[in-house]
Amino acid sequence: MDIYNKSDYISxxxxxxxLDFPKITVLLGPFYLFPTFYIVGKMAKLFFDANQTTMASSIQKHxxxxxxxxxxxNFFYIITDFIVVRIPATGILTSICAQIAPNQVLKLPYLxxxxxxxxxxLFPVIFCANRxxxxxxxxxxxxxxxRFMKFSLxxxxxxxxxxTFFMVPAVGHCTQLTAPYPMGAVMFTLDLKVRINEYTHLLTSFFCTLFTFSINITMMVKVRHILFQKKFFNRNINKNYKAEMSLTITMVLVFIPFLVNGIVVVLSLRDPSLIGYIxxxxxxxxxxxTVFEPWAFYLTHPFFGRYKRKTTVSSFPRNATSSVSTQPI
Structure with missing residues (x-):
């Protein structure tokens, strides 16, 4: 329901x-997002510091x-979700939105x-493809x-x-969220008359999930075969095994956003009354x-061992063919 010029919302x-759950969601966010921002920034610094050393060529930089x-x-996605849904759902913008006629500017947050x-x-697809x-x-x-990064970025x-090109002519407005959201909980949305957006989003999520799942299963079989060969020849595979486990955990967590997006779209198409609960x-x-991916990678991968973070980051040694194949970075 569009809230424009509705007296109950203006007042x-x-x-x-x-405190209700929309406010709790907004208040809790910074407690786990800011530390995650910090850890990703630290990971980036460690990588770029290592990239300046003479061992930089042995890092899987791409x-x-x-x-x-x-x-x-992922961070950008969460920030826009705060702007479009979470903050307006608290009711802090409700009175202001009710006094603004639908226009092109209100469309921008949703777009x-x-x-x-x-x-x-798309970036998890690029991540999996590089591996x-x-x-x-x-x-x-x-x-x-x-070459792949130059093309894919x-x-x-x-x-x-x-x-999203079909959204350009649409007009943005604020609408009341359905139950279990309380009265006054709103979000930014568009006046689209067709559900092309939901179907496009669902198909994109499906194909991205299918690609990442297929390529990961294929890689796991290949890497396990390599590790088995190294073990058979009594080679030290401890570091490679830890790196593989770290990346496996990370890749499992990558599927969570795909799963969530798919469930949200399917349920909203089948029963729009469930959108509020979703x-x-x-x-x-x-x-x-978004939080578990970088923390799992940072805490479990040998590249970020504490002994490597004193002055500069020691990169992995230059390896033979089978060894390089099992290293994520």
Missing amino acids: YNFQWNS LFMAFLFMQIA IAFISSYVSM AIIVFYPKNHNEICR PITVILPCCF LSIRPIAIDTA
């Missing part, structure tokens, strides 16, 4: 003294860059949120990854714009993946 009085871009895209959603789905190149082309993976900008639990699932 709505926002108060912090009554894979690490894809991981950092993936985290930045940017969907662009960031598509970007956050697949390292596993299957260990001898010349640096050159192949360089512009695609992550072009595709979201193509997927949006109420969606932030928890999205934030969980």
Whole structure:
């Protein structure tokens, strides 16, 4: 329901003294997001410091860059979610929104949120693809990854714009969220008459999930085979095994946003009355993946061992073909 020029919403009085779940969601966010911002920034610093050393050539820099871009895209997605849903849902903007006629400016938060959603789905694909190149082309993976990144990074900008071009003529407005959100809890949305947005989002999520799942299963089989060979020849695989486990945990967490997006779209298409309930639990699932991915990678991967963070970061030793294939960075 559009709230424009509705007297109940114009006179709505926002108060912090009554805590409901929209306010709790907004207040809790900084407690786990800011430490995650810090840890990703620290990971980036360690990587760039290591990249300046003489051992820089042994770091899988394209894979690490894809991981950092993936985290930045996730952060951007969460920030836009705060702007479009979480903050307006507290009621702090309700009275102001009720006095503003639907216009093109109100469309921008919703449009940017969907662009960031598509970007956050595409970067895990790039991340997985880089790892697949390292596993299957260990001898010349640096050159192949360089070419792939040069091609794929512009695609992550072009595709979201193509997927959202039909939103450009639409007009933005504020609408009341359905139960279990209380009266006065609103969000930014568009006056689209068709559901092309939901179907496009669902198909994108499906194909991104299918690709990442398929490529990860294939890589796990390949890497396990390599580790088995190294164990058979009595080679030391402890570091490679830890790196593989770290990346496996990270890749499992990557699937959470895909799963959440798919469930949200399917349920909203089947029963629009469930949208309010979906949006109420969606932030928890999205934030969980965004927070756990970098922390799991940082705490479990041998690259970030404490003994490597005193002055400069020691990179992995230059390896033979089978060894390089199992290293994520």
